[in-house]
Amino acid sequence: MDDHNRQPTADPTMARIVDAVQLGRSGQRARARDTLTALWDEIGATGDAFHRCTLAHYLADLQDTTEAELTWDERALAAVSDLTDERAQRYLSSLQVRAFLPSLHLNLADCHRRLGNIAPAREHLALAREHVAHLPDDPYGEAIRAAIRDFTEEDPTDLRR
Structure with a gap:
């Protein structure tokens, strides 16, 4: 491109x-x-x-x-x-909505973890991991993958279960 x-x-x-x-x-x-x-x-x-x-x-x-x-x-x-790829791509042609999901779910997992809501934190972390395949192979994608790895490794509540 x-x-x-x-x-x-x-x-x-x-x-x-x-x-x-x-x-x-x-x-x-x-x-x-x-x-x-x-x-x-x-x-x-x-x-x-x-x-x-x-x-x-x-x-x-x-x-x-x-x-x-x-x-x-x-x-x-x-x-x-409510967002479509077509709408996102009117702003930037390389955007794919499903690539937003790992970051959005990771943010929710982090908030829930900090609030002590372990079950929703685990759920959102699992969803972040589930959607990680949709991330682009670029610096943004690698940054989100690394954040998910770091979150999992550093989390004291052991959300990996």
Whole structure:
């Protein structure tokens, strides 16, 4: 696939999301959270599934409590069920929705583990592993595979059972 096909398509909402995520990564977590929350309110709970999934995924990382993080991770997973490859590929031609699932389930497993909810943590970890074959063979795919391995190896509650 040539580089042109791999470049994101102009999407003003995604540009706003990316800008807010950069704010968070630069240490302006509260400002990023406020910006993304306002954008979520603007899009609405039934708006574009790609935008909802992306927003919720990044908003989860900006929360101050595990409970709030879990809520946003659940919203990201719910939004992905409404998302099609065709819609995701309008933004970036290489995207496959099923490749989002390992990361989304791993995030949920981690939240549940931190909250002491061992049964749902195990369930989401198993789902993350089940979908790992859908990850691309690229740095993103390897990062998620490594995160799943690390989570399993370092988890004191032994979620491997």
